[in-house]
Amino acid sequence: MNLKMVMIIGIPLLLLFAIVVYFTMPWIAIYLGIQSEPNPPSPTTRYGEFPFRLEYEIDGKRMVIQDTLICEYDGVGADEGRGKYRKWKQRLASGEDRLTLLKLDENKEIIFPPGDAQYYMGDRDDTSMEQTLFPNALLLKKEGRITIEELISADQLLDEYNIKLISWNSSEPIKNSFK
Template sequence: MNSKKILLLGFGIPLLLVVAIASFLILPWLLIFIGIYLEPNPPTPMNKHGEFPFHLVYEVDDKQYTIDDTIICDYAGIGMDEGHGKYIKWDEHLANGEKITQKLMSNEDQFSITLFNGFVQGQGGTFINYDLGNPQYYLGYKKYTSYNPGRVSISSSTASGIISEDELWNKYKIKIIEAKFSQPMVGNSISTSSSYKDVAQNAAKGVTVISQESSYSPNTKLIIFTWKNDTDKQLTYEDSFYIQEKIDGKWQDVYREKAVGFSQDKISFDPHTQITYTYDISKYTNNIPSGNYRVVSPVLVPLKERSYEAHVLCGEFTIN
């Protein structure tokens, strides 16, 4: 063997090893991205911009503050992450440029201004924020039954969450004297011009997903399917899925507030084989209402070496 062949062999083996390791590390994240990408987009809001004046007077340590400003809310497009799948992004700021703090509070995004940022005896560094109302509320995208702006929340090493005005005054000597907020827009809902696309249009050809039971009860936790791969290709999937319900003749996502639960584990589905696959729907709900549903799982179909095409597997089931 000449020196050139030895040199090529010396470079080739490490290169193949690097490619193999990279494929092993990258493929799970590729599955996650593809699974999220194949989800339908959330419905587009009809009202995408609004301006809402407010008036706030409050007292901190015997010093009074007054804010007269305008809350500006905007639809900011579609976001994606492994925890929530696809979701609507919102933007909110004040007309005068004052900073608004955004954080997740009681399963809702809270857009607030800071009333207090300092040290409190016994609990260390402490933030106390006043909720100005979120874009979903003002633009009418979400219907609330018992919510209005004006929640006060605390964040410290020993205390976190919504607090009452009595606790705000008795413990922190902060008092809300007067607060007036604009009413939200009415009749926004979602845009009727949003294009509907059934994710099943991207179902993997040659693969069937059949429920083992004709129907399930509302307290069912596990839905069992038979997957059959009649193709000559080895498919790759992960242990993740989301749920859709057939409403007015169209399939729509349900339980969007729950994490989709994408994993990094890749699993092979061999050609011309049949497997039993169980979906644990209790991660979404412990009491699913009666209706027609389906589960949607992302799957990769190989095109050529280290090249894949993204598809889904859809399996329908009924709750009675």
């Protein structure tokens, strides 16, 4: 192979390699940095059940949802925003995906989120604060593959959808320790 052919093929390949390294190196460095961090301590309590009761009124009719939020430790996760962290799974004992107050159409529904596993399992610094939206709710809108959550205030719930959240009674979060 002559020198001219090496220059014609080699220089563009070297330039392409340099561009790829330039754009991927920061992400590789972040990934390696996160993976080199120590894992967060494991929780001593890894499973919890938290019964709750939501009472609300829709078009003057009183409704009650009683269920149990089941929370389980799910190992260690990692991302560029938090580094390594404890992951938690949660599900409702009823098997439902969420607490739907009103299904408006195929792509819109009003839901009430019961809180998250991290809060109930004592894996937050702010466990003294209630972590639900009560007396507000969320409007879920599906737009293609994307689901958008929009906060609905108690006033807007009543004015636009004739829904009034009356009471929210849930179990207290546990006091967990991490070893």
